[in-house]
Amino acid sequence: xxxxxxxxxxxxxxxxxxxxxxxxxxxxxxxxxxxxxxxxxxxxxxxxxxxxxxxxxxxxxxxxxxxxxxxxxxxxxxxxxxxxxxxxxxxxxxxxxxxxxxxxxxxxxxxxxxxxxxxxxxxxxxxxxxxxxxxxxxxxxxxxxxxxxxxxxxxxxxxxxxxxxxxxxxxxxxxxxxxxxxxxxxxxxxxxxxxxxxxxxxxxxxxxxx
Numbered sequence: 001x002x003x004x005x006x007x008x009x010x011x012x013x014x015x016x017x018x019x020x021x022x023x024x025x026x027x028x029x030x031x032x033x034x035x036x037x038x039x040x041x042x043x044x045x046x047x048x049x050x051x052x053x054x055x056x057x058x059x060x061x062x063x064x065x066x067x068x069x070x071x072x073x074x075x076x077x078x079x080x081x082x083x084x085x086x087x088x089x090x091x092x093x094x095x096x097x098x099x100x101x102x103x104x105x106x107x108x109x110x111x112x113x114x115x116x117x118x119x120x121x122x123x124x125x126x127x128x129x130x131x132x133x134x135x136x137x138x139x140x141x142x143x144x145x146x147x148x149x150x151x152x153x154x155x156x157x158x159x160x161x162x163x164x165x166x167x168x169x170x171x172x173x174x175x176x177x178x179x180x181x182x183x184x185x186x187x188x189x190x191x192x193x194x195x196x197x198x199x200x201x202x203x204x205x206x207x208x209x210x
Contacts, residue, residue, distance in 0.1 A: 011191060013209050015167050016109045019152075019176040020120035023195050024106075024135055025096040032095045036087045049076045050085055059123035062146035066090075066125055093126060093185065098135050101199025106138045108206055119161050119174070121145040121152050141165050152176070153184025162190075173209075 029051035030043055037043045050073055056062035070089060074082050084146035109116050118139050119128075127144040130136050143161040143185060150156040162169055169189035176182050177195045186192040 007162075012172050013114060013173050013206075014171040015115040015117060015165070015173070015190070016206070017117045017119050017161065017167075017172060017174045017190070018106075018139075019178070019181065019195070020118055020122060021096075021100065022197070023175055024102050024118075024175040025098055025133075027096060031091045031097075033088055035095055036084050036091075037081075042081060044083070045077065046081060046085060046088060049073055052086060056123075057203070059125070060121040060145045060151050062124055062149065066123075090125075093129050093133065096133065099197070099199060102201065103135055103208065104197055105203050106135070108203060110138065112206070112209070113165070115140050115165065116166065117141045117161065117165060117167075119143050119152065144191070152181040153176070155184070155188055158185055158188040158190060163189075173206075 018024055028045040032042045033046040034040055034052070055064060055069045055169060057073065058169055060068065066089070070086060072090075075087055076190070094163060106116055114138050118136065118141070120143075122144050124144075125148045127134070127142075127147045128170065130142060130144075136142075143157065143164060145151040145157065148160050152158075157175075159171075161167065162172070170191070172186040172190050173193060174182070175193045175195050176192045177197070179194055182192040182194045193205065
């Protein structure tokens with residue numbers, strides 16, 4: 001699969017939309033858990049249970065609240081790990097290492113006069129704390145699935161962000177590591193780039209754009 005699904009002929013890029021996890025930062029549950037858990041066994045268990053997609057898909061959709069999630073998680077954990085689970089959950093946003101080179105990619109976009117936006121399947125908790133993430137201080141506008149009421153790769157969420165910021169799809173580049181989301185953006189008419197973790201390649205691609 002090529003990185004660019006459909007580079008529309010003659011398109012002039014004016015805006016770039018980035019995904020968040022695994023594009024701007026590393027989202028690694030075990031890394032987050034080992035900051036607070038004492039043993040490898042506890043790290044493994046907490047990572048498996050606390051970051052289970054059973055809960056996080058609902059967080060992304062905005063259909064479960066923080067305390068409800070923690071109540072369900074605690075049912076699957078020994079009591080001795082309950083406090084640790086809470087610490088991890090309410091501090092994971094501070095344990096998101098930036099992907100090397102992506103800050104430079106954003107700066108390149110801004111030097112070219114592009115609008116820079118974030119579109120992420122992510123929770124209300126994150127939406128309430130995103131300003132505390134250093135790299136996001138470089139971003140012009142945000143759409144979070146939990147507060148938007150729709151998730152990638154639905155047509156609705158791409159329609160939502162383009163309408164919210166008055167973006168022309170054919171003049172917009174979307175960067176995501178999830179091929180399903182990339183295909184959804186392409187179907188909507190946005191130029192879609194499948195990010196493989198190589199910030200240098202992405203930088204070179206954007207550098208060559210008109």
